[in-house]
Amino acid sequence: xxxxxxxxxxILREGEDAVINCSSSKALYSVHWYRQKHxxxxxFLMILLKGGEQKGHDKISASxxxxxxxxSLYLTASQLxxxxxxxxxxxxxxxxxxxxxxxxxxxTVLP
Amino acid sequence: xxxxxxxxxxxxxxxxxxxxxxxxxxxxxRSVSWYQQTPGQGLQFLFEYFSETQRNKGNFPGRxxxxxxxxxxxxxxxxxxELGDSALYLCASRxxxxxxxxxxxxxxTVV
Numbered sequence: 456x457x458x459x460x461x462x463x464x465x466i467l468r469e470g471e472d473a474v475i476n477c478s479s480s481k482a483l484y485s486v487h488w489y490r491q492k493h494x495x496x497x498x499f500l501m502i503l504l505k506g507g508e509q510k511g512h513d514k515i516s517a518s519x520x521x522x523x524x525x526x527s528l529y530l531t532a533s534q535l536x537x538x539x540x541x542x543x544x545x546x547x548x549x550x551x552x553x554x555x556x557x558x559x560x561x562x563t564v565l566p
Numbered sequence: 567x568x569x570x571x572x573x574x575x576x577x578x579x580x581x582x583x584x585x586x587x588x589x590x591x592x593x594x595x596r597s598v599s600w601y602q603q604t605p606g607q608g609l610q611f612l613f614e615y616f617s618e619t620q621r622n623k624g625n626f627p628g629r630x631x632x633x634x635x636x637x638x639x640x641x642x643x644x645x646x647x648e649l650g651d652s653a654l655y656l657c658a659s660r661x662x663x664x665x666x667x668x669x670x671x672x673x674x675t676v677v
Contacts, residue, residue, distance in 0.1 A: 457608070487665055496656060497609075499665030510664055542609060552597070553622040554666075556609035 456480055458545045460557035467564050472531045475560045477543030479524040485546040486519050486526040487554060492539040500541075501528070505548075530562070538564045568592065570669035572657050578675045584645040587672045591638050591659030598640040599666065600632060603654040612655075615640055647676045 458479040465473055477486060484505050489497035501511030503519035503526060511517075516529045524545075530537055540561050544554035571590040579585050591598050600612040611624035615634035632642040638659075644651055652675050658666035 485663075489665075489668075496668040496670050497666075499667060502663070502665045504663060508663075544609070552599070552614050553611050553624065554599075555611065556601075558608050 457555050458543055458557040460541075460543055460560050462560060463558070464561040465563070467533050467562070469533060469535060469564055469566055471533055472529070473533060473562060475528045475530070475541050475543075475562070477526045477528075477545070477557055479545045479547070479555075481524065481545070481547040483519075483521065483524050483545050484548045486517075487544040487546070488515070488517060488526075488528050489542045489544065490537075490539045491542065491559075497542060533562075533564045535564050535566065538562055570657055570659050570667050572655075572669035572672050574672060575670065576673050576675075578677060579647050580677055581647055581649060583647050584643065585647060585674060586641055586643045587655055587657075587674075589640045589642075589657030589659075589669060591640070591657075592661075592667055595659035595661045595667075596638050597660050598634055598638060599658045599660075600640070600642050601656045601658065601668075602626075603656055603671070604652075609656070612642065644674075649676050652676045 461476045486503045488500040491497040501517045519526045540559040544556045597616045599614040614622040618634045629645045634640045654671045656671045658668045660666045
């Protein structure tokens with residue numbers, strides 16, 4: 456069952472902040488976040504692991520609520536280059552290496 | 567460090583034919599996963615290989631198969647192609663508990 460992402464789309468002005476949410480019905484071992492620009496491959500942003508470990512880009516922040524199987528990605532002081540589709544991918548306990556991706560959040564940053 | 571290399575980039579095949587796609591992971595990465603991306607279904611997991619062994623398989627028919635070689639390079643094969651197999655096929659490699667690095671993909675069109 457695929458995780459639910461919200462919002463589906465968001466439009467920002469440069470410098471504004473955004474939060475993208477990802478919610479799963481399964482017990483999670485990990486949550487991955489990726490950004491994909493049109494015509495390009497998804498690019499890794501962050502991985503959050505059960506137990507609190509996080510790995511990824513320094514300028515990206517995210518949270519993982521293990522009890523609620525929810526994760527949020529925080530984009531602060533957005534730049535034009537942040538535009539793209541953001542996907543969360545979840546690895547459930549027992550199938551950690553098999554990511555199930557959400558349907559994506561389309562983020563547009565305007566000048 | 568070279569990224570994940572997928573060949574070919576584009577492919578047009580006729581219904582009923584078979585196709586083989588190739589993926590060279592980042593040097594040192596032993597885990598290789600394959601995903602199918604379509605506008606309707608999004609990113610869907612196909613299979614994951616580690617040290618020449620398939621560790622996980624997604625919910626795809628048996629027409630989809632893959633393998634991994636001793637140098638970690640991987641191939642996926644789709645037999646008896648159907649129109650619905652038209653998609654972007656993405657290969658990704660990872661090391662340990664870090665995120666995936668995706669290749670640019672092979673865009674398969676079945677006519």
